Amino acid sequence: MALTTQRVDVPVIVDESKCLEKCTACIEVCPLDVLVKNPETGKAYMKYDECWFCLPCEKECPTNAITVQIPFLLR
Amino acid sequence: MDTQWMKTDVLVIGGGTAGTMAAIKAKQANPDGEVLILEKANIRRSGAIAMGMDGVNTAVIPGNSTPEQYVREITISNDGILNQKAVYQTGKLGFEVIQELESWGVKFQKDAQGNYDLKQVHRVGKYVLPMPEGKDLKQILTRQVKRHKAKVTNRVMATRVLVRNGRAIGAVGFDVRTGDFVVIQAKAVILCTGACGRLGLPASGYLYGTYENPTNAGDGYSMAYHAGAELTNIECFQINPLMKDYNGPACAYVASPFGAYTANAEGHRFISCDYWSGQMMLEIWKELNSGKGPIQLKMTHLDKDTISEIESILWSNERPSRGRFHEGRGENYRTDGVEMNISEIGLCSGHSASGVWVNEKAETTVPGLYAAGDMASVPHNYMIGAFVFGRLAGTNAVDYIEGLDHLEPDPDVLEVEKQRISAPLNNPNGVPHTQVEYKLRRLVNDYLQPPKVDHKMEIGLRNFVRYHESLEIMSARDPHELMRCMEVHFIRDCAEMAARASLYRRESRWGLYHYRLDYPEKNNEEWFCHVNLKKNESGEMVLFKRPVEPYVVDVDIEREVYDVAVR
Amino acid sequence: MSADTELNEWLEMLRAPDVSERLVAIKMLQHLGDEDALDPLIAALQDESSAVQKLAVTALWELANPKAVPALVECLASTDEGIREEVLSALGELVTPDHLLLLLDALHRDDANMQLNVLILLRKIHDAQSLPYVLPFFESENPELREAAVTTLRYLNQVERCQEAITLMSDPDKNVRRSAALTLGHLADAEVISSLCQALTTDADWQVRRNAAKSLALHADSTAVPSLETALADEHWQVRKFALQALQKTPAEQTLPALVKTLADEYSDVRRDAAIALGILKSPIALNALQQSLDDPDKDVCIYAQRAIQNIHESTPETSNA
Numbered sequence: 001m002a003l004t005t006q007r008v009d010v011p012v013i014v015d016e017s018k019c020l021e022k023c024t025a026c027i028e029v030c031p032l033d034v035l036v037k038n039p040e041t042g043k044a045y046m047k048y049d050e051c052w053f054c055l056p057c058e059k060e061c062p063t064n065a066i067t068v069q070i071p072f073l074l075r
Numbered sequence: 076m077d078t079q080w081m082k083t084d085v086l087v088i089g090g091g092t093a094g095t096m097a098a099i100k101a102k103q104a105n106p107d108g109e110v111l112i113l114e115k116a117n118i119r120r121s122g123a124i125a126m127g128m129d130g131v132n133t134a135v136i137p138g139n140s141t142p143e144q145y146v147r148e149i150t151i152s153n154d155g156i157l158n159q160k161a162v163y164q165t166g167k168l169g170f171e172v173i174q175e176l177e178s179w180g181v182k183f184q185k186d187a188q189g190n191y192d193l194k195q196v197h198r199v200g201k202y203v204l205p206m207p208e209g210k211d212l213k214q215i216l217t218r219q220v221k222r223h224k225a226k227v228t229n230r231v232m233a234t235r236v237l238v239r240n241g242r243a244i245g246a247v248g249f250d251v252r253t254g255d256f257v258v259i260q261a262k263a264v265i266l267c268t269g270a271c272g273r274l275g276l277p278a279s280g281y282l283y284g285t286y287e288n289p290t291n292a293g294d295g296y297s298m299a300y301h302a303g304a305e306l307t308n309i310e311c312f313q314i315n316p317l318m319k320d321y322n323g324p325a326c327a328y329v330a331s332p333f334g335a336y337t338a339n340a341e342g343h344r345f346i347s348c349d350y351w352s353g354q355m356m357l358e359i360w361k362e363l364n365s366g367k368g369p370i371q372l373k374m375t376h377l378d379k380d381t382i383s384e385i386e387s388i389l390w391s392n393e394r395p396s397r398g399r400f401h402e403g404r405g406e407n408y409r410t411d412g413v414e415m416n417i418s419e420i421g422l423c424s425g426h427s428a429s430g431v432w433v434n435e436k437a438e439t440t441v442p443g444l445y446a447a448g449d450m451a452s453v454p455h456n457y458m459i460g461a462f463v464f465g466r467l468a469g470t471n472a473v474d475y476i477e478g479l480d481h482l483e484p485d486p487d488v489l490e491v492e493k494q495r496i497s498a499p500l501n502n503p504n505g506v507p508h509t510q511v512e513y514k515l516r517r518l519v520n521d522y523l524q525p526p527k528v529d530h531k532m533e534i535g536l537r538n539f540v541r542y543h544e545s546l547e548i549m550s551a552r553d554p555h556e557l558m559r560c561m562e563v564h565f566i567r568d569c570a571e572m573a574a575r576a577s578l579y580r581r582e583s584r585w586g587l588y589h590y591r592l593d594y595p596e597k598n599n600e601e602w603f604c605h606v607n608l609k610k611n612e613s614g615e616m617v618l619f620k621r622p623v624e625p626y627v628v629d630v631d632i633e634r635e636v637y638d639v640a641v642r
Numbered sequence: 643m644s645a646d647t648e649l650n651e652w653l654e655m656l657r658a659p660d661v662s663e664r665l666v667a668i669k670m671l672q673h674l675g676d677e678d679a680l681d682p683l684i685a686a687l688q689d690e691s692s693a694v695q696k697l698a699v700t701a702l703w704e705l706a707n708p709k710a711v712p713a714l715v716e717c718l719a720s721t722d723e724g725i726r727e728e729v730l731s732a733l734g735e736l737v738t739p740d741h742l743l744l745l746l747d748a749l750h751r752d753d754a755n756m757q758l759n760v761l762i763l764l765r766k767i768h769d770a771q772s773l774p775y776v777l778p779f780f781e782s783e784n785p786e787l788r789e790a791a792v793t794t795l796r797y798l799n800q801v802e803r804c805q806e807a808i809t810l811m812s813d814p815d816k817n818v819r820r821s822a823a824l825t826l827g828h829l830a831d832a833e834v835i836s837s838l839c840q841a842l843t844t845d846a847d848w849q850v851r852r853n854a855a856k857s858l859a860l861h862a863d864s865t866a867v868p869s870l871e872t873a874l875a876d877e878h879w880q881v882r883k884f885a886l887q888a889l890q891k892t893p894a895e896q897t898l899p900a901l902v903k904t905l906a907d908e909y910s911d912v913r914r915d916a917a918i919a920l921g922i923l924k925s926p927i928a929l930n931a932l933q934q935s936l937d938d939p940d941k942d943v944c945i946y947a948q949r950a951i952q953n954i955h956e957s958t959p960e961t962s963n964a
Binding site: 119180182187189190208211215217218221334336339343344345346347376378380439 | 673675703704706731734736765796797799821822827828849879880910911939940941942943945958
Binding site: 021023028 | 668691
């Protein structure tokens, strides 16, 4: 099967300067399990565009590093 | 794919509203028994009330209403098709649930004198109890699960219930992070996986922009079906009046005690009751098609202090991103109505009536298999009903397993399921699951969205049956994507059930939920019955009528019909 | 990793000099929800970082162990607004009647934030013993404290008389008067009705007038009818609406012309309550006006007008034959 990579605007934005390497709070609480750590930087990012814009990641972040936007298609 | 084995006495699949309560009650019934909650997310934030709840819809509080009145109201609003004994349980046990939740720290709205501050939203009777501080409901339940020493396994998704000798003996699934194949042996299984909220495609086109928590993909509907259990009234869809695009509830029931109401574009009320029902949805559908739409939740006539109060409740509970949705569009309740629209279809007994058939003990038709919450067939059950049936399932499952031993699963069954689960991973360059899901749900919209039309539904059914071919070419590149793939399997099963059941019931009922243009009238002579379906011995989906059990609360459904508008 | 080792690892990290380590540790302890972390979490309420303090409050809230309540009460006076909000929410869930003395004691603290928050928490306990501790705040120079105190009074069960609350109906601050007007709905002092009537007809703030109407509906006292009738011409629709609801409790023939007039009000909620009031009054004189309301663009008004007409017919059978 021929596949292509498509760019999408993702709702969850992580401020890497604030994200703590040892912390996994946002990853643990996401109901859709869309956040992961970048193994190279130790910072969290949204890997899968499957967001319910429900906000636990933002609320649980101890350093307020996360901002959740309404997905572009709904905005 | 490595295999992990687990063993427990009672297995609860899904750690949301019903599941956490089922586990707690099973532990209370037998503290020495082992209880395991299997959750594909994390129980801190999972299920329909992941972000809390701003109120209770079915509070039968002594001195305000009685279980009999409640059963009458639900009988009428569900056009007479229900198992009254099951609905009676919600009326009877709901108050104990509220008291127990309070003892755990959940706050319900009370007046200054400390009495429950009930609101009338239903046509008659006060059953709505606000919870302005309900945002932490899920953490409170999680704390109680921990205190009762029920075990929790997060991030494992169940895919099939294991059945042997005609009884449920466990479940299989996989770890959505490691991809391990997981086999859990249990003496009883309680399904609490919520609604099928990912059936229709939202008008926004965003797969996860659903009303329900999108993790609720009809897992339990499908698993119960494959276990051989009966499902009922699947043709009674869930369709909600929602905020357009955002697809969250406008929460007229929260705002109406403050003076807000559902209005047409001219600002006038066109329905007299903000309680969600198929009949209400039909009125909305007609209004939208009359040229007086779009409809809106209107509060512009209210003062700024009242609006601030409404905002503080609506923006902290259930769907807290609502505030930023409006902000992004430059909308303000002081000057703008909340534009509302008819949602895509879903399956959910909590709001309508479709689900896995359960009796008043939360038993399905398969011994050892219980169901509770939005997937169990108790109509209009909402959150309190989920707690009540979680509770019944937990205690009755503990009674049932007395003296029972574990049964070894059939190795062939395990192997077949392992192959089915691993197929998308073995096909990494196949069609991405997102595209497979998008097309499936788009077909659901095309052919099943009411008003229902025979020819369209037949085409839809052919497409859903043929969709097995698309599932076979679906691909996953990691365990996370695999989770979504297996959810697409569940969605397909639900779509087929929805099409077949809708074609089977040749009448219209429940307002818009089952409005058939070919049979536009209700026909009590032929169709005053449940439409049940199950998988037969040869693996085919069979449908049949199941009589409505004699009422325990007298209601003359020929004369007392549900009407939310006067002409 | 066993549960104990995991707990100890985070507890150790909670003592780290680097604040970001402590933040991670307290977050993970919050998620872990282990009772053995109670004392270290209480100690973390004193952490030098306010972010750590706030998470300690959240973690203790989730543990819900009553042992943490005294330490949490101390945080009600925090200089950080975010912490005060979080701890107020937490204690709203955690305080029980057992904490009454602790709270009353804290009320003596010379700190406005502490006093304000404790006044709010006393509403969860509903205990009339608080009355002598609450009353002095009626004379506070801080209007927020006066408002909080008169609101709390409403929540104290068994308090039926409180002359001091009536005095607050002439408070210079409108928020105090708004709240006092609602509290008067639950008091039985002799002057309550006249005080509410005066507020209903003369107060400059419409919300005070509306709240007075709400309270008069609770009292259902027929001496208030003339004032309520006057209020049917109030410039704010919500005052008119709640005056109508009060009049539904004390139906009086003399109000008929004014009620009929409100049937044509600009606001549908007012029209609806006018129809309900006329249905209760059951005077055939209103029939013509109610007939016209059957064509109201608002569905609710039609429904209630129809019910009112039916009520009138049922109580005067001769007219239905006419």
